[in-house]
Amino acid sequence: MGSYFFVYDAKWYYKKLLVYLTHPQVDAWNFKPKHKGLLESRLPGTTVQICENSKEFKDNLPGADLAIVWFFKEEWLASAPRLKLIATPAAGKDWIPWQPPENLKLSFGGFHGPMISESVLGAMLHFIKVFSLSKTMQEKKKWARVKISSQQQSLYKSRVTILGFGKIGITLGGLLKQFGCSITGIKRTEIASPDYFSVEDDILTFDELESVLPETDHFVCALPGGEETNEIIKPRHFKKLPKNILFV
Numbered sequence: 350m351g352s353y354f355f356v357y358d359a360k361w362y363y364k365k366l367l368v369y370l371t372h373p374q375v376d377a378w379n380f381k382p383k384h385k386g387l388l389e390s391r392l393p394g395t396t397v398q399i400c401e402n403s404k405e406f407k408d409n410l411p412g413a414d415l416a417i418v419w420f421f422k423e424e425w426l427a428s429a430p431r432l433k434l435i436a437t438p439a440a441g442k443d444w445i446p447w448q449p450p451e452n453l454k455l456s457f458g459g460f461h462g463p464m465i466s467e468s469v470l471g472a473m474l475h476f477i478k479v480f481s482l483s484k485t486m487q488e489k490k491k492w493a494r495v496k497i498s499s500q501q502q503s504l505y506k507s508r509v510t511i512l513g514f515g516k517i518g519i520t521l522g523g524l525l526k527q528f529g530c531s532i533t534g535i536k537r538t539e540i541a542s543p544d545y546f547s548v549e550d551d552i553l554t555f556d557e558l559e560s561v562l563p564e565t566d567h568f569v570c571a572l573p574g575g576e577e578t579n580e581i582i583k584p585r586h587f588k589k590l591p592k593n594i595l596f597v
Contacts, residue, residue: 363415364414365413366395368398370417410429416435426453434454435449439458459516462521472597473569476597482500502595504567508564509568510565513573521571523543533550562590563590568590568595568596569597570582570597
């Protein structure tokens with residue numbers, strides 16, 4: 350085994366790790382020298398190389414065993430004979446949509462649950478509590494209690510259906526349980542129920558989705574983009590939802 354780092358399979362040794370993670374506006378999305386030092390300290394014997402642009406990344410692919418990158422074009426594989434793993438922070442498969450050959454693993458980010466769940470919860474409260482109308486009335490120095498209260502809904506003890514009950518959906522469900530919500534997770538394959546589930550919560554398959562729509566107060570779509578999910582929700586699904594539904 351020597352000093353090489355291995356993952357997934359003992360016969361795969363990672364000597365060179367190529368990193369191409371840059372973004373012109375969001376500083377947190379850039380891989381920096383301090384991150385290089387941290388990785389090399391965690392992976393003894395592995396050399397970490399930072400690439401500043403796609404040309405530098407492609408020029409160094411022939412010697413790379415592992416690549417950490419936002420996106421990877423399928424045609425680049427011809428220049429990467431040693432590549433055994435491509436890891437991306439992205440949650441969905443939008444930027445790496447192709448199927449890898451048998452000798453190559455793809456790893457997608459699984460840390461987005463808390464971040465996205467907070468954003469979804471914020472969006473739900475924004476619309477449920479009619480914050481935009483409240484702000485408009487406040488700017489006019491009007492206390493439109495009747496107009497605002499007539500449009501408000503409650504998150505407390507409401508029934509929430511989450512289409513796409515993966516890591517993000519499960520994390521969101523746990524957050525919503527703090528408001529006393531009943532959670533119905535929709536997933537294509539059967540999984541064990543999260544620890545926070547009670548008798549009022551359930552996990553159903555997509556074929557069973559229509560049966561819970563009429564009793565849904567708030568509907569959250571937490572599916573990744575891609576051919577498999579494109580137009581997955583049909584007009585018949587919307588027709589079964591209550592008229593005052595919150596769709597996020």
